[in-house]
Amino acid sequence: MSATVGVVLFPGSNCEYDVMEAVRRLGGDARIVWHGDRDLRAVDAVVLPGGFAHGDYLRPGALARFSPVMAAVEAFAADGGPVVGICNGLQVLTEAGLLPGALQKNRGLKFLCTTVSLRVESADSVLTSEAPVGSVVRVPINHFEGNYTCTTETLTELQRDDRVILRYLDNPNGSIDDIAGICSPGRNVVGLMPHPERASDALLGSSDGLPMLRSLLAAASGRSVARPTLDAVG
Amino acid sequence: VRFPVLVEVRLRPGVADPQGATIERALPALGFEGIHDVQVGKAFRFTVEAPDESSARQLAEALSQRLLANPVIEATSVAVGQ
Numbered sequence: 001m002s003a004t005v006g007v008v009l010f011p012g013s014n015c016e017y018d019v020m021e022a023v024r025r026l027g028g029d030a031r032i033v034w035h036g037d038r039d040l041r042a043v044d045a046v047v048l049p050g051g052f053a054h055g056d057y058l059r060p061g062a063l064a065r066f067s068p069v070m071a072a073v074e075a076f077a078a079d080g081g082p083v084v085g086i087c088n089g090l091q092v093l094t095e096a097g098l099l100p101g102a103l104q105k106n107r108g109l110k111f112l113c114t115t116v117s118l119r120v121e122s123a124d125s126v127l128t129s130e131a132p133v134g135s136v137v138r139v140p141i142n143h144f145e146g147n148y149t150c151t152t153e154t155l156t157e158l159q160r161d162d163r164v165i166l167r168y169l170d171n172p173n174g175s176i177d178d179i180a181g182i183c184s185p186g187r188n189v190v191g192l193m194p195h196p197e198r199a200s201d202a203l204l205g206s207s208d209g210l211p212m213l214r215s216l217l218a219a220a221s222g223r224s225v226a227r228p229t230l231d232a233v234g
Numbered sequence: 235v236r237f238p239v240l241v242e243v244r245l246r247p248g249v250a251d252p253q254g255a256t257i258e259r260a261l262p263a264l265g266f267e268g269i270h271d272v273q274v275g276k277a278f279r280f281t282v283e284a285p286d287e288s289s290a291r292q293l294a295e296a297l298s299q300r301l302l303a304n305p306v307i308e309a310t311s312v313a314v315g316q
Binding site: 058059062066094095100101102104105106107108109147149150151174 | 249250252253256301302304306307
């Protein structure tokens with residue numbers, strides 16, 4: 001059985017089908033997980049996709065954090081399950097406290113929709129295990145609030161523990177230390193502003209996101225082996 | 235009793251405020267001189283039903299910390315009126 005990636009659909013998410021399509025083309029299974037669901041036993045990895053969960057009202061991710069599914073995502077992450085937040089998904093993860101820091105409005109106060117160059121800084125995460133360290137990839141960004149910030153202590157910790165997994169070559173949004181993606185201490189929760197699913201086919205202008213998506217599927221497969229079947233759970 | 239509450243959310247000192255900076259840069263062009271330290275934040279007004287003012291304040295402060303502000307980058311002040 002191939003690994004199943006659950007893509008959480010909040011009201012206002014809009015990248016869920018892109019993620020599922022990219023996962024399926026790599027041979028994985030993908031399914032929607034409604035934000036009101038509380039059960040993640042049927043999936044081996046969770047993706048919080050891009051979009052505008054709950055309209056981004058108050059702050060991006062602020063209300064999504066209280067969706068019923070987030071308690072399950074938290075438990076899934078605590079159990080070592082792979083969780084990836086892309087763009088709005090990263091904003092949700094920081095608001096939920098699953099990743100440190102916060103996303104502010106871009107430095108130039110402009111919505112950015114472009115393709116940027118990223119350097120893979122660490123291959124030790126569920127999203128970069130199959131991406132060579134030091135490799136440069138071209139991946140689209142599409143955000144207004146992508147300016148990552150955190151306290152000096154958090155930044156020191158992220159740097160010390162090699163938890164900055166992706167950096168911008170030419171910082172587009174003012175993010176501290178050129179940070180484009182980070183991971184949790186357990187390296188199984190990853191968040192990034194760029195959209196690897198939009199760089200999953202040469203037809204889209206770049207297939208540089210594939211190593212990241214393959215890494216996620218590999219992590220999901222590892223989990224799939226360990227996961228009891230639903231029948232066994234009862 | 236219903237207590238009117240005003241919560242002000244602003245960026246913590248040291249957190250970049252590109253909106254405030256942009257507004258400040260625009261002021262001289264409009265003829266406003268000598269205006270500094272412009273900060274952009276949010277204000278929330280609501281009423282809290284509570285037996286007394288201190289429990290209303292407690293509830294409003296909990297709400298501010300948990301939802302209205304992101305403590306990583308934002309600070310809050312809560313004012314409870316009669």
